[in-house]
Amino acid sequence: MERSAVARSNNGRLTQVSRPKKRRLIDYPRYGKRGIRRWIPSWRFVLGTFLTFFALGVGVFIAAYNSVTVPDDASSIAMQQTTTVYYADGKRVLGEFSQVDRKIIDTTAIPEHVGQAVVAAEDRTFYKNSGIDVKGMARALYINITQGKRQGGSTITQQFAERYYMGTNTSYAGKIKETLLALKLGQEKDKAQVLDGYMNTIYFGRGAFGIEMAAQRYFGVPASKLTVEQAALIAGVIPSPTNWDPQNNPEKAESRWNYVLDGMVSLGFITQADRANMEFPETIEYDKTNRYQGVKGYLLDGVRKEVLSKVDNMTEDDLDTGGYKIISTFDYAAQKDLQAAMKTMPDGASKNLRAAGVTIDPKTGGVVAMYGGKDYLKQQFNNATQGSAQAGSTFKPITLLAALEQGYSLDSYYNGNNGRTFDDNGTEWKPNNFGMVNWGWISLTKAIANSVNSVFVELNQQVTPQATVDAAVSIGIPKSTPDLNPVLSNVLGSATVRPIDLANAYATFAANGKRHDAHMVAKVKNADGSTRYEPNIKGKKAYDAAVGAELTYALSQVVEQGSATKAKVIGHPLAGKTGTSNDNKSAWFVGYTPSYATAIALYQSSDSGSQESITPFGGYNEITGGSVPLDIWTTYMGRLLSDKPVEQFPDRTYQPTMKPTPTPTPTQTATEEPTEEPTTEEPTEEPTTEEPTAPPTTPEPTEPPVTQEPTDPPTTEEPTIPPVDPPTGPTDKPKPPGGGGGNSGGAGGGATDKPTG
Incomplete structure (x- = not known):
């Protein structure tokens, strides 16, 4: 293509001459165009850009795919860890939320219906898909962006991959790694191997990892003895084991049980006739042992609730199994002192009496x-x-x-x-x-x-x-x-x-x-030590x-x-x-x-x-x-x-x-006469019951003369700090009948105090 230019001929006149157009590698903005056309890219430019980025993306994908290592077996998966709560010093252990128990078994040796129940519960396209669910991933991405909630992949292979990257999968980079591993797992391992790894690593609640420990925690039997009904119940709680445990939510557990059995029928694993004769199985009682026993149970429960409400994207099961190190605000010595002091309360209280004590650090709001x-x-x-x-x-x-x-x-x-x-x-x-x-x-x-x-x-x-x-x-x-x-x-x-x-x-x-703001959590650390x-x-x-x-x-x-x-x-x-x-x-x-x-x-x-x-x-x-x-x-x-x-x-x-x-x-000076109704405020000084007369000169009035015997004369002994052992009785003189009672009248009932010493 040529372009015109102006030149002077032999006779001195200006004439148009053609000059070859200089080509550019990237013709943008477009040369020789005017107005808006100058900024509209040509089809060649658009196509070239697309092909360039596509080739670059493919190269990056191939490199990343090749860098992913497939675990040899379930035992090499990065298993979950117990979350531990510490006192404020970060060294002394307050307690744990759930003791992690796991046992790897050969799931090919257990009844076939156990794995089928898991497939019906978690991924009904498991035997057909390539390891990932594009629609599920798009849905998860949409929820992450629009609602700010963490949403994982829906296939069993993806969930198995997530176990491998436990602790790093909250970022989009972690999700990409999971996807690549799921693809590679789908290519290099058969479905039986993937299902085996999944059932050996997934969390089933009650502190149980893997189907073997789950069978023992829910029914007191090994996985090899699970019935179809029992397997369906265990598989049904996988998405939210703690919340859907039949011991915590029997209605939801039974709803999920029905969902799994219906899925097994639709996939041809069991017949409708068999399904019709099945009854919801009874689980054994799950005891949290003594982790929450005593006063410390209230501390652990308070920390747990605060972490779940304050830490983004933290779920019950994440908290139990993520291996977090939680440093509380509780001071060990202060806590022991408070518990010892509460034990000094005299005996004989009503069974309905509730006692409470709270110490807060004014400088931080931390509950000491x-x-x-x-x-x-x-x-x-x-x-x-x-x-x-x-x-x-x-x-x-x-x-x-x-x-x-x-x-x-x-x-x-x-x-x-x-x-x-x-x-x-x-x-x-x-x-x-x-x-x-x-x-x-x-x-x-x-x-x-x-x-x-x-x-x-x-x-x-x-x-x-x-x-x-x-x-x-x-x-x-x-x-x-x-x-x-x-x-x-x-x-x-x-x-x-x-x-x-x-x-x-x-x-x-x-x-x-x-x-x-009052709080009980000073810091939450990931398993890798990051905050x-x-x-x-x-x-x-x-x-x-x-x-x-x-x-x-x-x-x-x-x-x-x-x-x-x-x-x-x-x-x-x-x-x-x-x-x-x-x-x-x-x-x-x-x-x-x-x-x-x-x-x-x-x-x-x-x-x-x-x-x-x-x-x-x-x-x-x-x-x-x-x-x-x-x-x-x-x-x-x-x-x-x-x-x-x-x-x-x-x-x-x-x-x-x-x-x-x-x-x-x-x-x-006021002249009101006292009423006959008792009050709920006891003076510690000895006021008069006669009409008071104010001193004319001093800024603070002197004490008027006493005309009645006080109910509690002041002690003349030097006080001492009460012992930790329960006292034998109050040192104060008991009050005469009628010395207390409520305020007369008043919206909401006035409230006052009656000190005894």
């Missing part, structure tokens, strides 16, 4: 120790993470937090008299103080130390109940918590909370306003650090001069709050240091699951937050902190924006 019950094998219900109870006065610090965020001062004075009337959404409500005591005008610091109901109901009215709800959510109480409503009584703990959530909320207090999962422990700011230091100071006074003075024996700076719900349905102590936040909870549930009043035991007339829970907390934390350095809480730097309410004049 947890007590969910005595024995997981006897009760698969975790009292710390699944159970819940009314929070009681442990919610008062949350309202105090809302007030501090709004600029309130701890030096403000409030009317602490009993029997005051409040408007709770149009309903008159008279929440009582413990013992129907008139405290007079007292500061917020003194009110939180002695848990004075009337003061905190008024404070909640001022800051608004919605602010209390918002503050609770900000520090880690889930929005979905039952009865977490913006009503006036929420300050007294009408919400029903889980112990782990309340411990996490107080961990936010301990972290000076930095909130973390599969780590939680985010950066945390999120819930409120200002100055507010946090002020709140912690207020809660430290609960220990220094209020309802939890027993804990002073530990000798470390402490802060916390006692709490007892309406009608003594729950009793709490939740306290913290800069490094540990611990909740100890007792609550009682009837046989139907409803909350009921805690039956007194151990010599106590009432079980309150300041009795058994505080005793356990002090024993446990005393031992946990005994070899730890003393940590100080942050200095107070808070500057209120609202002026403190001054000490009122005598004419402002």
Whole structure:
């Protein structure tokens, strides 16, 4: 082809002359074309590009295919391994999820119907396909891309290949290797060999790998003795052995059993007449042995649930057989201390009493120790993470937090008299103080130390109940918590909370306003040592650090001069709050240091699951937050902190924006008379029952004279850390009858605490 050019002739004129066109190897953009045609590739260009990439792809495929090694037999397959859970140090073993048992046998020596059942269950084109299912692979790819779920190949040969690359097949590169191996297996091994390898390596649940161990775990017989009905059941559970085990899901197991038998009929393995006479077989009981026995069962179960919910594409069976190394957040020494402290609880409690304990690291949100019950094998219900109870006065610090965020001062004075009337959404409500005591005008610091109901109901009215709800959510109480409503009584703990959530909320207090998510898994490692999962422990700011230091100071006074003075024996700076719900349905102590936040909870549930009043035991007339829970907390934390350095809480730097309410004049003093109804809050000081008179000059009112004998005179002996051995009885003087009970009126039933010492 030629192209024209302009030249000057002999006579001087310009004329068109032809010039040969210069060819290019890749004519793109197209030479000599204008406009859009310049950018439209020619058919030669398109064809050449396709052939080039096709040839390149074929070359890569051939090279990859040749690099794949076919295993000699099932014993050379990269078998699954046991997943192990460790304590936080990564060295001491907490437990295992499933003990892997396997036994290689010659499956050609077992009844033919066993392999036929597997084919009918997993790959009905097995004897016809080349080892791969193109449609199944396309479907799997589509699901992976659109739904983000891992979907494997559907043929038996592909699944057998997947066993070889166990641990690396989550990536697309791993899937390509599986496909190439499946193709090569289909070419180099006959169907009997492939089926033999598959049945010897596949996981059947109950910790059994291979058909031999499966036969023993499900029916107590060797594989050579399996009937058609039994083989169909075992083959049916292969896609999800743990979930479809007839011991766990009999309906699904029977549905799959019918599916396999119907497939055997359609493939000509058995007759319809034989099928009609078959009955669903009974399996033997599978015992998980003692791996989950005792308190550690709750720890393992908590770790397992968290891994399954947090790690992408992790299934029950993957977790059991993947050989993962899971490092938990549980500290071995702290866990032993907590379990020992829980054993100090006095005898005589109701069989319906539930005890829970949770310690959380405020710096990370990691659960350091947890007590969910005595024995997981006897009760698969975790009292710390699944159970819940009314929070009681442990919610008062949350309202105090809302007030501090709004600029309130701890030096403000409030009317602490009993029997005051409040408007709770149009309903008159008279929440009582413990013992129907008139405290007079007292500061917020003194009110939180002695848990004075009337003061905190008024404070909640001022800051608004919605602010209390918002503050609770900000520090880690889930929005979905039952009865977490913006009503006036929420300050007294009408919400029903889980112990782990309340411990996490107080961990936010301990972290000076930095909130973390409570978690039990520190790291998940693959079998090859690479990291599969780590939680985010950066945390999120819930409120200002100055507010946090002020709140912690207020809660430290609960220990220094209020309802939890027993804990002073530990000798470390402490802060916390006692709490007892309406009608003594729950009793709490939740306290913290800069490094540990611990909740100890007792609550009682009837046989139907409803909350009921805690039956007194151990010599106590009432079980309150300041009795058994505080005793356990002090024993446990005393031992946990005994070899730890003393940590100080942050200095107070808070500057209120609202002026403190001054000490009122005598004419402002409340004159309400106490009601006859009992309350659920016990003062630790000796307030008057006469009309109080406020001191005119001092910023903090002096103690009014005592006109009645206190129910619990303070001890004069030097306290000691309670021993690990169960105590013979409380050191406190038993309460007189009628000293407790619920608050009168009030939406949701106000909740308060009754310390006993």
